[in-house]
Amino acid sequence: MSDQNVTTTEHAFILTRTFDAPRALVFEAYSSCEHLRRWWGPRSWPMHECTIDFRVGGVWHYCLRGPNPEDESWGRAVYDEIVEPERIVFTDSFSDADGRANTAMPTTRSTIDFAEEGGRTRLTLRADFATSEDLRAVIDMGMEAGITETMDRLEEHVTRPAASSA
Amino acid sequence: MQPAASDHLSDVFAALADPTRRAILAQLTTGTRTVNELAEPFDVTLPAISRHLKVLERAGLIERSREAQYRPCTLRSAPLRDVDAWLDGYRRFYTESFDRLDDYLTHLRSHREQGQTDHE
Numbered sequence: 001m002s003d004q005n006v007t008t009t010e011h012a013f014i015l016t017r018t019f020d021a022p023r024a025l026v027f028e029a030y031s032s033c034e035h036l037r038r039w040w041g042p043r044s045w046p047m048h049e050c051t052i053d054f055r056v057g058g059v060w061h062y063c064l065r066g067p068n069p070e071d072e073s074w075g076r077a078v079y080d081e082i083v084e085p086e087r088i089v090f091t092d093s094f095s096d097a098d099g100r101a102n103t104a105m106p107t108t109r110s111t112i113d114f115a116e117e118g119g120r121t122r123l124t125l126r127a128d129f130a131t132s133e134d135l136r137a138v139i140d141m142g143m144e145a146g147i148t149e150t151m152d153r154l155e156e157h158v159t160r161p162a163a164s165s166a
Numbered sequence: 167m168q169p170a171a172s173d174h175l176s177d178v179f180a181a182l183a184d185p186t187r188r189a190i191l192a193q194l195t196t197g198t199r200t201v202n203e204l205a206e207p208f209d210v211t212l213p214a215i216s217r218h219l220k221v222l223e224r225a226g227l228i229e230r231s232r233e234a235q236y237r238p239c240t241l242r243s244a245p246l247r248d249v250d251a252w253l254d255g256y257r258r259f260y261t262e263s264f265d266r267l268d269d270y271l272t273h274l275r276s277h278r279e280q281g282q283t284d285h286e
């Protein structure tokens with residue numbers, strides 16, 4: 001069994017999870033397609049295509065496929081840092097089948113730290129979204145506006161029983 | 167990466183990537199505005215503002231009234247909620263992946279221990 005803890009900050013989230021396996025093995029599970037195919041992605045969207053050049057500057061190009069034939073999501077990650085068996089840092093983007101990154105979508109920089117804990121491994125994942133604070137602020141304001149919108153409609157609805165006046 | 171209907175979200179993110187457009191949206195959170203009102207705080211021409219509004223409209227972030235000639239703009243918050251849900255999707259993506267990793271590591275360990283026993 002493992003325990004998990006999630007923290008979300010302004011534009012990052014940090015996820016800590018302890019695995020009942022030695023650190024070298026958990027690190028290894030991140031290092032090749034053979035392993036990643038067995039666990040990367042939701043169960044309903046497993047990874048199909050995969051190529052990895054596991055070194056700094058190397059590229060991991062993959063495709064997740066969902067339940068419908070049109071459900072496919074290509075990803076392209078570039079390794080920024082690899083310290084075996086302690087740390088992996090990569091920048092992940094949406095891409096196409098040819099590995100061209102979709103620059104319109106935000107990228108995520110993932111930092112994965114593996115810590116040995118008496119034969120178990122504590123994994124800390126920090127995902128930094130390349131979404132600015134401004135963007136976050138707009139999203140938050142949009143949430144508020146959404147509530148206002150609903151209240152406005154309610155008000156219109158209760159004050160205008162018939163659509164007679166403009 | 168979270169599998170998602172990313173095409174529409176691309177338009178939304180592209181629209182949000184510009185500071186002027188974010189500022190326009192911020193103005194609209196307090197209510198409906200005309201193009202002239204929206205242009206006022208900026209040192210840009212009306213046609214430039216109109217181009218920004220077209221991008222926002224295409225992304226579904228604003229709605230422009232067809233009734234009045236000056237076509238006032240209103241914020242539509244649904245795409246912003248989609249963006250928020252998309253960010254939240256990362257958490258679910260990793261949680262489910264790590265559940266699978268947990269199972270896979272158990273499988274790997276028992277498989278390798280088995281292998282070692284066989285060789286002894």
